[in-house]
Amino acid sequence: MSDGQRSGEDDPARASEGAVLLVEGLVRRFGDLTAVDGVGLRIEAGQTYGLLGPNGAGKTTTISMIAGLLPADAGTISVLGRPMGPREVEVKHHIGLVPQDLAIYPELTARENLAFFGRLQGMRGRQLIERIDEVLDLIALSDRADDATKDYSGGMKRRLNIAVGLIHRPALLILDEPTVGVDPQSRNAILRSVEALSGEGMAVLYTTHYMEEAARLCDRIGIIDSGRIRAEGTRSELITLIGGVDTIRLTGAGPVEESAEALRLLEAVDKVGVEGRCLTLTVHDAPTTVAQVVTTAARTGLALDEVEIVRPDLESVFLHLTGKALRD
Amino acid sequence: MRPVLVIAGVELRRLQRDRSNYFFVLVLPLLLVLVIGAQFSDDSNGRVAVAGGESTLRENLVRALRADDVEVTVASPQTVREKVARGRADVGIIVSPQAARAFATQGDLEFTLIPGVRSDSPALLHRARSVLSRLTVQSGQLAALTDRGMSREAARSALADAAQSLRRPTLEVVDVDESAQEFSGLGQFDVGARGQTLLFVFVTALSGASALIRTRRLGVLSRTLTAPVSARQVFAGQALGRFAVATFQAVYIVLLTAVLFGADWGSPGPVLLVLLLFSAVAAGTSLLIGTVADSDTVASGLGIGLGLVLAALGGGMIPLELFGSTLRSVAHLTPHAWAYDALAQIRGHGAGVLDVLPELAVLAVMALALLSLGTWTLRRSTARGL
Numbered sequence A: 001m002s003d004g005q006r007s008g009e010d011d012p013a014r015a016s017e018g019a020v021l022l023v024e025g026l027v028r029r030f031g032d033l034t035a036v037d038g039v040g041l042r043i044e045a046g047q048t049y050g051l052l053g054p055n056g057a058g059k060t061t062t063i064s065m066i067a068g069l070l071p072a073d074a075g076t077i078s079v080l081g082r083p084m085g086p087r088e089v090e091v092k093h094h095i096g097l098v099p100q101d102l103a104i105y106p107e108l109t110a111r112e113n114l115a116f117f118g119r120l121q122g123m124r125g126r127q128l129i130e131r132i133d134e135v136l137d138l139i140a141l142s143d144r145a146d147d148a149t150k151d152y153s154g155g156m157k158r159r160l161n162i163a164v165g166l167i168h169r170p171a172l173l174i175l176d177e178p179t180v181g182v183d184p185q186s187r188n189a190i191l192r193s194v195e196a197l198s199g200e201g202m203a204v205l206y207t208t209h210y211m212e213e214a215a216r217l218c219d220r221i222g223i224i225d226s227g228r229i230r231a232e233g234t235r236s237e238l239i240t241l242i243g244g245v246d247t248i249r250l251t252g253a254g255p256v257e258e259s260a261e262a263l264r265l266l267e268a269v270d271k272v273g274v275e276g277r278c279l280t281l282t283v284h285d286a287p288t289t290v291a292q293v294v295t296t297a298a299r300t301g302l303a304l305d306e307v308e309i310v311r312p313d314l315e316s317v318f319l320h321l322t323g324k325a326l327r328d
Numbered sequence B: 001m002r003p004v005l006v007i008a009g010v011e012l013r014r015l016q017r018d019r020s021n022y023f024f025v026l027v028l029p030l031l032l033v034l035v036i037g038a039q040f041s042d043d044s045n046g047r048v049a050v051a052g053g054e055s056t057l058r059e060n061l062v063r064a065l066r067a068d069d070v071e072v073t074v075a076s077p078q079t080v081r082e083k084v085a086r087g088r089a090d091v092g093i094i095v096s097p098q099a100a101r102a103f104a105t106q107g108d109l110e111f112t113l114i115p116g117v118r119s120d121s122p123a124l125l126h127r128a129r130s131v132l133s134r135l136t137v138q139s140g141q142l143a144a145l146t147d148r149g150m151s152r153e154a155a156r157s158a159l160a161d162a163a164q165s166l167r168r169p170t171l172e173v174v175d176v177d178e179s180a181q182e183f184s185g186l187g188q189f190d191v192g193a194r195g196q197t198l199l200f201v202f203v204t205a206l207s208g209a210s211a212l213i214r215t216r217r218l219g220v221l222s223r224t225l226t227a228p229v230s231a232r233q234v235f236a237g238q239a240l241g242r243f244a245v246a247t248f249q250a251v252y253i254v255l256l257t258a259v260l261f262g263a264d265w266g267s268p269g270p271v272l273l274v275l276l277l278f279s280a281v282a283a284g285t286s287l288l289i290g291t292v293a294d295s296d297t298v299a300s301g302l303g304i305g306l307g308l309v310l311a312a313l314g315g316g317m318i319p320l321e322l323f324g325s326t327l328r329s330v331a332h333l334t335p336h337a338w339a340y341d342a343l344a345q346i347r348g349h350g351a352g353v354l355d356v357l358p359e360l361a362v363l364a365v366m367a368l369a370l371l372s373l374g375t376w377t378l379r380r381s382t383a384r385g386l
């Protein structure tokens, strides 16, 4: 809470300046359980923010409050500088929500579903028809647009679920684990359309427990667990944050022990482990050190078969911060 | 207003996509009307079994009885006796060969009448007697005319002309019993159709509660609320869809009973107004259940149970006119009783909108209260988040 207020520098208008979404100190309890515990985040136009966390972390609860479905117990939400909550009606124009579970009418066609939600957003006539075609194109469903959605494959339903959130060109698009249970092809299509949307200047809030997705899509990532944001930043900031160490693995024939001795003397190398024909080096920044390491090993007479660089990923960041794995 | 229409429209379209709804909306009411018709519009004035060989007399007798809406079967004297004894016929008539001959030659007519055991067979017996005496008189008249030198053909046509210009006496039955007075002028059919229509419209509307539960389960309802619409608009839209269906059904049943069975509902304007408000109450109740109950089965159980209990209390099964005064007050906790009263006044006493204003006002208040309560429970049901 105090963090959010300080960054606001006593002037809420300044804090939300340029921000499409600004959330501060958000709290939601269900009985004894505090599902969301002081979440704050800020997303600007064209930015994609990833909320990365395991099952039950509080991602959906956070989103429900931002979309105005669930009242918050504490904290503030503003969208384009205007307060947002369950009783706000007009602000909802700027938000597009793609819920985690499919929320489309199975009896209706894709076109009818899109038309319904478009009309609820106040769209009509030619403008609506054109936008529906545009969105159908974006999610590659044009050829099945007039079939009842209950006959769609899982991936097609997911894509339509996303399209419904986009129909009114919201300033803020919220996607709650949009790729769960989707085949690789549809998943790729979904990720590509999210990239395209953020390229068009949409602010995107994307929750997932797949770190590859967060790494690929998101400009900033918040790591959430038990309702709290444990760390936040760009991918490399997060890795640096945990004092990210890289690993270089050398495999080769020759005087392994001697090479290990020589490598230990290098300043860039922290630790060297030996296991049979394999040397494992802990270094600060593998890309800049690797040349020196390879030269040194060669000088001691080691004939290298293989050089492998292992860098920490968000998974290890997560493990480091929460002591648990992202997926259960 | 537009979001309300958009939501109502999409609900109707969904309804239309599911073929089984055609059965519930179009076919089932028709079946209901036929059942009501069979129950209450039994126009037959009883069953008469006639015995006797082929003769002009027998033919005339059968024709005259049928003209009086009596069901007639022709059989051997033995079978006729059996039929009456077993209750398959209410009255038996045996036309002897002598009588048949006497009819042809204008002699004296003699019949054997066998009365049945059914409580209303005295009435039928009476009817049969009057038919027989009419035949006897006719044959006497014919004899008198031919005796005066008229040809048989001319005599017959003169008699037929006379029968045409005769006016049958109208009988007015005056009841002393209070409830009988309330029913006076009404066919049984009118009363039965009124109560059962209310019952049916309410029960089928309540069955719509499960549709709302499905919408909630689909997550579409929550998603609808993320659009710039208020909970009140969402509820009103859902209600409007249900309301349109209930009103359609009510009007459809009224028209069918009127066209198929000649039921008389009274002046159409006020009847429509009552049906509109009653349908609104039914739709509101249905949606309230749909937002409170969490499962399909609970909703349909609750819907049918509530629908039947309210109908039984409110005159949907037994006409309100037969209720005691205490029970009548209880009955007026239900929308059915108010709608029933209004319809009874419109039909029985030719009441206009102004005369049934209190009933209409009560129904309107009920509908508004349900709409407000439903909006509140809807908001609560979606405030669990996604």
Ligand SMILES: Nc1ncnc2c1ncn2[C@@H]1O[C@H](COP(=O)(O)OP(=O)(O)OP(=O)(O)O)[C@@H](O)[C@H]1O
Pocket (backbone or CB within 6 Å): A030, A033, A035, A053, A054, A055, A056, A057, A058, A059, A060, A061, A062, A100, A209, B384, B385
């Ligand atoms: N309506 C509710 N009533 C009670 N508890 C709830 C409710 N909604 C969520 N919770 C609890 O709040 C916690 C956070 O749930 P939430 O759905 O926000 O997690 P999530 O991060 O979206 O998880 P997932 O990845 O599985 O979707 C969970 O422990 C959940 O059981």
Ligand SMILES: [Mg+2]
Pocket (backbone or CB within 6 Å): A059, A060, A061, A100, A176
């Ligand atoms: Mg979730």
